[in-house]
Amino acid sequence: MTTDAPTPPRDLLSSPFAGGFATDPGFDFDVRLAIGHSVHGGGDPGEILAAAGPVGAGDTAGWFSAWRDLGERVLDEADDAAATGHHATAAARHLRAANYLGFAVSAAAALPDGDTLLTTFRTHRRAWDAFVDGCGHPVARITVPHGGQPLPGALFLPVGAGPHRTLVLNNGSDEAISRLWTDLGRPALARGWAVFVFDGPGQQSQLFEHGVPFRPDWEAVLAPVVDALVARDDVDEARLAVWGVSQAGYWVPRALTVEQRFAAAVVDPGVVDVSTSWFAHLPRELVDLLDGGDPDAFDEYLRQGLTPDSPEAAMMRFRARPYGVGESFGAAFRAVRAYRLSQEQAADIRTPLLITDPDGEQFWPGQSAALAAMTPEVSALERFTAAEGGAMHCEPLARLRVAETVLDWLDDTVG
Template structure:
């Protein structure tokens, strides 16, 4: 899509995401465009302040509506406010005070909690047993349907907020009669910001406890569990499928065969040679010196590196090198739908590479600029995405009883 909102790549993409979320009431087109008009292109403080001010205003309105018993207005406003607070945080590492992340994240989660409580029926906050602790999540259900229902587990990516997985996948699934589980895994949102738990490449050790948890519930049809992965979960979902066999169907949006390529494509070739030589100190010095002269690049690096919990750039890229499906891709037997959006920026070409590498049931679905559904995770093509992805899931789970529009 040729129209741009900002020259800054991240700002431009985040505005597209915010606009796309309006399809499921996660944002308001007018609010988003008005906010974008007030932001100085590439200015992190302007970005942060504008979205926080909008989020605060919308949250205040939600509280007033709630106090007067206007539950639908309040619920929808809380969801928008949660999204705007989360959008503010994408620039936090480039601002003068990155420590504001904690308080703003708290406000974001407060708003999402109020939205979840206002859902009909209210979403259940759940705690999934995990390695002596728990993973926090939300279980959403369609209104007026009892008993054991098929369920869609939505697996977030590297840095997306919980409201985004609701707007991108969860809301559409509930509208089609599924229960939906949203959760924070290691390195994601609350697990990172509040507990300091980092990513891990062996995601089967995350999804298997999630499936165990669902198998212990009487309101879940254990034979009809779908798993949908967004962004970097295009790696995590197939990785989990190589070991966890109780998933009936899965989606990778997009397909990711090797996570590390999204890092190396932005680094000079001579730096790769230094890394391959094993010269750790030289590599770290070279990269850090380069980032000193590139504030935007340094902020992007800090934001993307945060979930791994590794300070040394050499060690970080060594760790990310473990995030590859090559050793296990031939073990995947679960039916897998892979999206392939035109203009994919993080992992170009990898959807098709993953599709070719799979030996089990598979389907590759393309999304194009001509239909307005291009770019990473199809930010503006949400109706097109839902139609293709959920029709595929419905066919494999024997589901698809849509419920009344909310």
């Protein structure tokens, strides 16, 4: 969900997608995401379009500056509102600032200065933490044990006595946690769900602050999350659900093959093989070189086509970094192949599973239907179409429709 987003099929650029919001496909996708999150308070379309409009295609430094400057301006306004006692305004602005700075973090990945990314991330996280502290809901900070580096999380609690039905929001590969909240957290809380958000291995603070990489066996992540939640008196252990966005469309089903304490699960979209988004545009001779067991030659071949300080090289390093393989692109391509759900594993899923399936899925086309076919006894496929504005990866311009559909299904399934 950054500047390397593939161009959607031309038929999806017809109404209501005519023209787009930016000439660069990746920039355009970011704007769609930002506008979509506005329906739950994660942005304001006017300030988004005003900031993004002047940036030309391929201007990654300008794209970063546009989001950073917008985020920092709104963060300053939020701090001013808090200082003058306007706490509702402060919380709203802190959330928007966190989202804008989250886009700046993704844009910083394509810059040659690696220090910029960490600095921007810490500013983003300051805005998010200020929102959590001032959001007006009870929030419990929870640390989930996970090896040598615990996972930080926040449990938002609804009004009223518990124990509460609880929805775990599982992030994807690079989304800001504030955007995760405005995807589904806020509307779920409004319906009386407790909502838990956290950073898993390779995600956000775990990657940028501690260097903890992804892992394919996500049951080792969600099992301790469930343990931490069910140990609380305010969580109803019989009414736990989980929702996974983007690459978590693989992680959540993988975890469900072992961790079966969830009463329901949703993935947006379904993913059975993460590696296809990496290999889809790789020349056959490069795949053969990689399969031949010569990662050094593979890396050298890629470097010949990538200027070391180019945005493309920086983005490749950013994509490889969460897999914990150092600077070797070949090692990253091999590592991502482990993120694959087999039919044998899928047969162990017992949890009711809703799978979104948008028109024009850019990253994992056809995999939602494939996951549904692998889990026919427990899964339901929910189509989102271009005609209703629900096209493209994670339905960026249909977040109200998606939230309504998903939460209705969870209400019916969990109770």
